[in-house]
Amino acid sequence: MRQVKLGLWGAEVSEVCFGSLAISPLQGRVTEAEGVSVLRYALDQGINWIDTAEIYDNYGQIAQAIKDHPDVRVVSKSYSVSAEDMSFSLEKARTALNRDTLDFFLLHEQESALTLKGHEKAWEELLRAKEKGIVRWIGISTHAVAGVRAGALLPGLDVIHPILNYQGLGIIDGTLSDMQDAISFASDLGIGIYAMKVFGGGHLANNPEKALAFTRSVPGVQGIALGMSSREEVDYNLLLMAGKEVPQALQEKVKHRKRKLYIADWCQGCGLCLEACPQGALSIEDTVSVVNAEACVLCGYCGRVCPHFCLKIV
Numbered sequence: 001m002r003q004v005k006l007g008l009w010g011a012e013v014s015e016v017c018f019g020s021l022a023i024s025p026l027q028g029r030v031t032e033a034e035g036v037s038v039l040r041y042a043l044d045q046g047i048n049w050i051d052t053a054e055i056y057d058n059y060g061q062i063a064q065a066i067k068d069h070p071d072v073r074v075v076s077k078s079y080s081v082s083a084e085d086m087s088f089s090l091e092k093a094r095t096a097l098n099r100d101t102l103d104f105f106l107l108h109e110q111e112s113a114l115t116l117k118g119h120e121k122a123w124e125e126l127l128r129a130k131e132k133g134i135v136r137w138i139g140i141s142t143h144a145v146a147g148v149r150a151g152a153l154l155p156g157l158d159v160i161h162p163i164l165n166y167q168g169l170g171i172i173d174g175t176l177s178d179m180q181d182a183i184s185f186a187s188d189l190g191i192g193i194y195a196m197k198v199f200g201g202g203h204l205a206n207n208p209e210k211a212l213a214f215t216r217s218v219p220g221v222q223g224i225a226l227g228m229s230s231r232e233e234v235d236y237n238l239l240l241m242a243g244k245e246v247p248q249a250l251q252e253k254v255k256h257r258k259r260k261l262y263i264a265d266w267c268q269g270c271g272l273c274l275e276a277c278p279q280g281a282l283s284i285e286d287t288v289s290v291v292n293a294e295a296c297v298l299c300g301y302c303g304r305v306c307p308h309f310c311l312k313i314v
């Protein structure tokens, strides 16, 4: 598999990063054991890094899969605000992943310079952790153009994980062209870029060739995180990435079922899910939560905050 270098001073990794949200309990597509099996299979095919986050709640799954793969790199992220929060997040990841040194750790979903200012203490702790050798590369993930631009100017930042797809789906504060410009700006500063949501949370899955080709063609993008929850999806994506023909039988197997966010009718209208949605896709209407399916990227982040377990991706 093609190897890429993330930015000027980043790691050498496979072009495809395994997006583990797809096998995590947040998305509920597979059991924990099935997820481990898919992940192991992907590693055997040459994918050598994994994207996760503290909120995906799947460190245990990853730890099992990487047990015999000490060279596989793991990216995690947290929403930490204070230095103490970040220190806790780093220790949690080191313990649960069974790794003394973390490869990558990011501040999760930073929207702008203002958001980063609010997380300043956590960032400083991340810088200290990097100095001490607790983590090798640090950065941010973001759904925002302003997040990419602000992150690029953070001293010590190595990598940015932005949302990017050919329709600009999920970008919360600008156009696709704005995002491309911001990525180019960050890349010119030597920062490594690996894109997320290249299939727009499933909305662009009917034309995967176009989705992959577009993201790979954006100057400054070195890697792509792809969420996969079956061996067939791994095979399918890797054939596409290699520019090879996908056999008809395999195409049939991975035909993307249209997924959606299901909101149970016992919703209490408390509004907690609205605050958790990075896309602003939820609103309260007639005292219950409703989703704008066009805006929803099926990340599953809302489900974890609902006290009544109303939200599920089906």
Ligand code: SF4
Pocket: 261, 276, 277, 278, 279, 280, 281, 282, 291, 295, 296, 297, 298, 299, 300, 301, 302, 303
């Ligand atoms: S509604 Fe839920 S699943 Fe959809 S984008 Fe928002 S947080 Fe993610």
Ligand code: SF4
Pocket: 263, 266, 267, 268, 269, 270, 271, 272, 273, 274, 288, 289, 305, 306, 307, 308, 309, 310, 311
């Ligand atoms: S968090 Fe749950 S109960 Fe509250 S509004 Fe959202 S879906 Fe309804």
